[in-house]
Amino acid sequence: MKKKILFRIIAASLPLILILLVEVVLRLFGYGEGYQLFNRVIGENGVEYLVVNPNLSKKYFKDTDFRADSQLDLFLRQKTDSTFRVFVQGASTVVGYPFYRGASFPRLLKHRLSRTFPEKNVEVVNTAITAVNSYTLWDVTDKIIDQKPDLVIIYAGHNEYYGALGVGSSASVGSHPTLVRSYLKLKNLRFFQLLENTVRSLTKSDMPNKKSVTETTLMEVMAKEQQIPIHSEAFTAGITQFEGNLKRILDKYQRHGIPVILSTLVANEKDVKPFISNDLDKKNFVESIEKNKPEVHELAQKNADAAYILGQYYLERNPDSAKKYLHLAKELDLLRFRAPEKINEVIMQQAHEHKLPLVDMKKIFESKVPNGILGDELVAEHVHPNVEGYFVMADAFYEKVKELNLLENWEHYVPYDEAFDDIPVTQIDSLKGKLAVEILKQSWPYDLSMSGTKPVGYNYVTQNPTFEERxxxxxxxxxxxxxxxMTQAYHKYNEDGDYKNALKVAQTLIFEFPEQFKVYEMAGEMCQKLGDDAYAEYYFKKSGYLKSMKASQE
Structure with missing residues (x-):
């Protein structure tokens, strides 16, 4: 009897033992991806740092040739007593699209906090990846906890439908959240990666019409279900997925006593019409508005284009009605690249249930634009802020950190106007971002006729282009x-006596190479030439500290 039981146990264990052996062999031979959140690097000063793994996005984008954008922020492998460490989670808005570099709100926040606390090592680590959603945020939470953050900031929710693994996404593995989370756990196994890659290679020929980012926009590549009506099954699934993942994320941080700041989302409602709407006879509808027919308002309650046209009509006549209908147009948009208001409600609800501080970013943005209607004033296209908008975001989080007293002694507090004048974004990066937006607005989904293609031979044409434009x-x-x-630009500005722009270049280089003392010296020299000796001393002290670190490693 005992032998039979033992035999059954061994027989049942054999498949697991075989899988384990294959897993070990695959790892020994370097097959597959490790999918670690952070890679270890040695800085120029000889000190060990960690940085976000640029290949992590491969884990989430199944069957695409897309490599997602992320920001590579170095932080110390061994956290010091003087370190204030912040992690920021999200997607392309957190990455800083379309300007990137010093325009992202995490870097703007780091810049201002570093000035406020010159004796501290302020680390604001951007873990965001373009086109991901709450599944990715949940997947990396444990790895963030391992790095002992003093604060986590979360700005996410626009990608629940078309982000990687979203319910309407081409990179989806199913709509049941438990299934998707299990899939992400299995993806860490090389054996599972082997199985998935084998299946993919066998079925590749079955997807001849699959779109590629080389042919069209990332938005079209990711949007499989291009019509998701409000309150539909897919619509509700996206909300459920976000709520469940966010709750799990916050529960984990709460168990470890890690402070979290949540934020509501912003979107352009005034200057971006619905991407896809139910059919509408627009000419007839406009005539009905002008004749003040009662059915106009009824139709606007269920048709995105009708709501948008009515909202635009009211802009100069009745701002309150304009705001109502422009918001409704965004809610009724069938192509859900802008989060529905239900996502903001979930964020506020979770903040309340977990007793967490909330930055009502939507309300803050509305307070800074005419009639409280969000448009191009602060948002570059449909959801991503312009440079001023990113500054407003960074300012809101800066003030919230102060309000929560997460750091003591705000003696060197940097006021809004002074910080705004010191935005570390070059004219070059700003123009490059504006160019990207211009091209996007000529592409799908802004122009649905551009499906499957990109603008051909598009060039930014201007008479007598400036150095920055070229x-x-x-x-x-x-x-x-x-x-x-950037190095070229720094020397040109210096030679031309344009020390302020040279300083912005140096500040941007500091974000990319925070362990290199030379870039701090470059910034300090420009501050001296601008007559700001106090600011120059700040940079020279940072440079001296890095020099001493390097000397101690030699």
Missing amino acids: TAINLHNHQEQWQYL
Whole structure:
């Protein structure tokens, strides 16, 4: 009897033992991806740092040739007593699209906190990846906890439908949240990666019409279900998925006593019409508005285009009605690249249930624009802020950190106007971002006729282009490396006596190479030439500290 039981146990264990052996062999031979959140690097000063793994996005984008954008922020492998460590979670807005670099709100926040607390090592680590959603945030939460954060900031929710693994996404593995979370756990196994890659190679020929980012926009590549009506099954699934994942994320942070700041989302409602709407006879509808027919308002309650046209009609006549209908148009938009208001309600509800501080970013943005209707004033296209908008976001989080007293002694508090004048964004990066937006607005989904293609031979044409315009075009066309062009720009500005722009270049280089003392010296020298000795001393002290670290490693 005992032998039979033992035999059954061994027989049942054999498949697991075989899988374990295959897993070990695959790892020994370097097959597959490790999917660790952070990679270890040695800085120029000889100190060990960690940085977000640029290949992590491969875990979430199944059957696409897309490599997602992320921001590579170095932080110390061994956290010091003087370190204030912040992690920021989200997607492309957190990455800083379309300007990137110093325009992202995490870097703007780091810049201002570093000035406020010059004796501290302020680390604001951007873990965001373009086109991901709450599944990715949940998946990396444990790895963030391991790094002992003093604060976590979460700005996310626009990608619940078309982000990786979303219910309407081409990179989906199913709509049941438990299934998707299990899939993400299994993806860490090389054996599972082998099985998935084998299945993919066998079924690749079955997807001849699959779109590619080389042919069209990322938005079209990711949007499989292009019509998701409000309150539909898919609509509700997206809300449920976000709520469940966010609750799990916050529960984990709460168990470890880690402070979290949540934020509501912003979207352009005034200057971006619905991407996809039910059919509407627009000419007849406009005539009905002008004749004040009662059915106009009824139709606007269920048709996105009708709501948008009515909202635009009311802009100069009745701002309150304009705000109501422009918001409704966004809610009724069938192509859900802008989060429905239900997502903001979930964020506020979870903040309340977990007793967490909330930055009502939507309300803050509305307070800064005419009639409280969000448009191009602060939002570059449908959801991503412009440079001023990103600054407003960073300012809101800066003030919230102060309000929560997460750091003591705000003696060197940097006021709004002073911080705004010191935005570390170059004209070149700003122009490159504006160029990206111009091209996007000529592409799908802004122009649905551009499905499956990109604008051909598009060039940014201007008479007598400035140095900044020429350089931005070179960057956009990948003709030169960013680092090389920034070094060129720094020397040109210095030679021309344009010390303020030279300082912005140096500040941007500091974000990319925070362990290199030379970039701090470059910033300090420009501050001296601008007559700001106190600011120069700040940078020279940072440079001296890094020099001493390097000397101690030699």
